[in-house]
Amino acid sequence: MNLPIYLHVGRLSLADILEYRVDNIIRIGRYVLTISFALFLWMAIGNETTITEINIQELIGYYVAAMIIYGTSNYHLDYIERDIRLGYMSKYLTKPVSAFWYYFAHQATVALYDIIVKSILFLPFIAFTSIFSITTVLKLSIVSLLLAVTFATTFSLYYCFSSLAFWFQQVDSLRMTLLFFRPLLIRHDYPILLFS
Amino acid sequence: MTQFVFIRRFSHYWRVYKQIISFNLSLLLAYRFNVLVHSLYGFTFMLGVYLIILVAFTQTQTIGGFSQAEITLMYLTSLTLWTLLESTVFEGYKFFMIEDVAIGQFDKYLLKPLIPQVLVAMSRPHLTSFVYFIVIFVGFIWYGSSFFLAASLLQIVGFLLFFLIGLGIHINLFSTYATLAFHLTRSSQLIRTLQSVSDQAFYPPPIYPKPIQLILFSFLPTAYGAYIPVSILLGKENSTHMIIAVIALPIVIFINHWAWKIGLRSYTSASS
Numbered sequence: 001m002n003l004p005i006y007l008h009v010g011r012l013s014l015a016d017i018l019e020y021r022v023d024n025i026i027r028i029g030r031y032v033l034t035i036s037f038a039l040f041l042w043m044a045i046g047n048e049t050t051i052t053e054i055n056i057q058e059l060i061g062y063y064v065a066a067m068i069i070y071g072t073s074n075y076h077l078d079y080i081e082r083d084i085r086l087g088y089m090s091k092y093l094t095k096p097v098s099a100f101w102y103y104f105a106h107q108a109t110v111a112l113y114d115i116i117v118k119s120i121l122f123l124p125f126i127a128f129t130s131i132f133s134i135t136t137v138l139k140l141s142i143v144s145l146l147l148a149v150t151f152a153t154t155f156s157l158y159y160c161f162s163s164l165a166f167w168f169q170q171v172d173s174l175r176m177t178l179l180f181f182r183p184l185l186i187r188h189d190y191p192i193l194l195f196s
Numbered sequence: 197m198t199q200f201v202f203i204r205r206f207s208h209y210w211r212v213y214k215q216i217i218s219f220n221l222s223l224l225l226a227y228r229f230n231v232l233v234h235s236l237y238g239f240t241f242m243l244g245v246y247l248i249i250l251v252a253f254t255q256t257q258t259i260g261g262f263s264q265a266e267i268t269l270m271y272l273t274s275l276t277l278w279t280l281l282e283s284t285v286f287e288g289y290k291f292f293m294i295e296d297v298a299i300g301q302f303d304k305y306l307l308k309p310l311i312p313q314v315l316v317a318m319s320r321p322h323l324t325s326f327v328y329f330i331v332i333f334v335g336f337i338w339y340g341s342s343f344f345l346a347a348s349l350l351q352i353v354g355f356l357l358f359f360l361i362g363l364g365i366h367i368n369l370f371s372t373y374a375t376l377a378f379h380l381t382r383s384s385q386l387i388r389t390l391q392s393v394s395d396q397a398f399y400p401p402p403i404y405p406k407p408i409q410l411i412l413f414s415f416l417p418t419a420y421g422a423y424i425p426v427s428i429l430l431g432k433e434n435s436t437h438m439i440i441a442v443i444a445l446p447i448v449i450f451i452n453h454w455a456w457k458i459g460l461r462s463y464t465s466a467s468s
Contacts, residue, residue, distance in 0.1 A: 020382040030389040033416070036408060037396040044403035045256045173233035 005097055006105040013109040031118055035067050039125070064125045071114035072151040075107060077158045078172065081165040104155055111151055202314050212310065213318050224323050234324050239331075242275060245395050260400035266430060267399065269343055272336040274398035274422035276329070277363060283326035285317040285367055289374040290387045292316045297377040303465050313456050317371065340429075347429050354428040361441050362420035368445075368452040369417055378459035390416065398422045413440060420444070 017024060039060055046056035080103055083089050092099040119126075161175040168174070202209060224231050249271060253264040262270065296302045296316070305312040305319075344352055370390070376383040397418040401409045412419040420441050427433045 020380070022376075022380055023382045023385045026383070026385040026389055030385060030392060033389065033408075033411070034392050034396060037393065037399075037404070040404045040408060041252065041259070041396075041399055044259060045252055048256050048258065170227045170230045173227075173230040176233050176237045 002096065006101050009102055009105040010109040013106045014113060017110065017113055028117060028121065031114075032121055035064065035118075035122065038063060038067075060125060064122050068115055068118040068122065069147055071111045071118075072147050073154045075111065075158075076175075077103070077107070077155075077162045080159065080162040081171055084162070084165040085169070100159060103159065104152075107155055108151060115147075201311060209310070209314060209318070212315075213321070216318060217321050217323070220321055220323055231324055235327055238324070238328055241395075242328075242332075246271065260403040261432065262400055262430075266426070269340055269429075270400070270422045270426045271398050272332065272339055273359070273426050274394065274418065275332045276336050277359070277366065277421040278394050279325050279329035279332050280363070281366055281370070283322050283329050286370065287320035287322045287325075288317045289370050290384075291320055292374050293377040293387060294384050297463070298381065300465055302463070312460065313371065316374065317367075343429055347431070351429050351431060354433070355425045358420075358428055358438065358441060359425040361445050362417070362422075362425060364445050365417050365420045365441070365448050368448040369415075372448070372452045372455045375455040375459035378463050394418060400427075413437075413444075417444075 042056065042059055042063070046059075089099060092102065158175065161171060164171045164174055246268070249264065249267055252259060253267075257263070259267055292302070296319075302312070302316070305315040308315065347355070373383075373386055373390075376386065393416050397412055397416060398421075400423055401412045401419045404412070409419075419437070424433070424437050424441055428438070
């Protein structure tokens with residue numbers, strides 16, 4: 001595996017994100033708004049009643065942490081299907097790069113960027129909660145490793161589905177069949193205690 | 197104004213729109229399994245959001261002074277508005293921002309003796325969303341019937357009037373946002389923001405801090421689509437919010453008209 005090439009792909013992806021400044025600011029605004037709406041909803045509930053299952057601070061900490069790492073599994077690879085359909089995939093046949101690792105490097109950069117931006121944005125919320133007061137370096141390392149494994153696994157799975165575009169015109173539905181129950185779990189980022 | 201020209205020549209536009217719908221229908225029928233899965237996926241997504249309401253009300257009796265049944269009605273109203281928007285104009289604006297201007301597709305609208313702004317809005321009717329709209333609308337009527345029966349005639353008329361005002365504000369604001377495509381190379385994140393916020397921001401705005409409330413009454417106008425009409429129906433209306441809605445509509449229509457004028461003036465096609 002030619003690592004410098006893929007690192008360069010990652011740098012290019014980052015440059016691409018940062019190049020479109022207004023779009024990027026809107027993306028950051030979206031992170032803030034979507035997370036804030038849920039947080040303020042639960043804070044409003046916390047003001048009206050006492051949640052017995054979980055402390056409101058813990059709930060907020062859990063939710064923010066879950067939303068920060070959400071990007072490791074929540075993405076679509078429909079651009080790969082488009083590349084296959086339009087024949088852009090041919091470029092990988094003439095270059096000493098693997099299509100899989102090329103897209104992997106791109107998507108991993110986007111996911112890492114998401115995590116870093118969200119972490120910075122929600123640092124005040126994280127500081128407000130007690131979630132990191134019990135965290136050790138070892139625990140953080142294990143979580144980071146698990147996140148990397150989650151990303152690699154979901155990417156490989158989605159990539160398999162996208163590669164069906166070699167045979168089918170529309171593979172959206174096949175991918176969505178796999179993800180069919182995800183909308184029901186869309187707020188899986190809430191502690192499971194609340195669903196009891 | 198564009199809206200008045202459109203209304204005056206409605207039958208002409210309707211003939212064009214029918215052809216676009218028929219073309220989209222044939223596309224849908226070509227990928228039937230795809231459409232079926234997309235439809236089911238959309239419904240499970242809506243159900244997922246509803247589950248959050250259920251979970252929230254296991255912890256409290258009211259949110260912002262509204263009961264579970266009232267919040268559910270608010271959610272159904274919001275869904276009715278959004279599915280109506282998505283089945284008619286939203287996809288047109290979305291693809292206009294993502295690719296029509298960037299790759300020069302917009303040129304074709306300028307060659308026709310019709311208003312480009314209207315053609316963009318009706319260029320991509322989303323028939324799967326229309327199925328959602330029908331189902332949600334039936335559900336809304338079924339669920340909301342008890343509220344309508346309990347309300348006075350004035351409240352029902354107020355609900356309908358402010359729902360239409362909310363719809364008008366949404367369409368004109370989205371149309372205004374679409375004009376960003378004339379000035380920016382990439383603006384697709386805005387579309388994603390509008391969609392993701394609409395799933396969460398149907399709760400009563402008073403539960404949020406002032407800056408967020410300000411956003412819900414301006415840039416992301418979800419408050420106009422569900423909260424204000426439902427509040428009127430339930431007799432919990434806030435006269436300030438109603439006045440803001442009535443004033444906001446002509447302002448947004450004017451901004452939209454002005455934004456398109458500026459955008460069209462600066463557009464020189466993708467090839468130039």
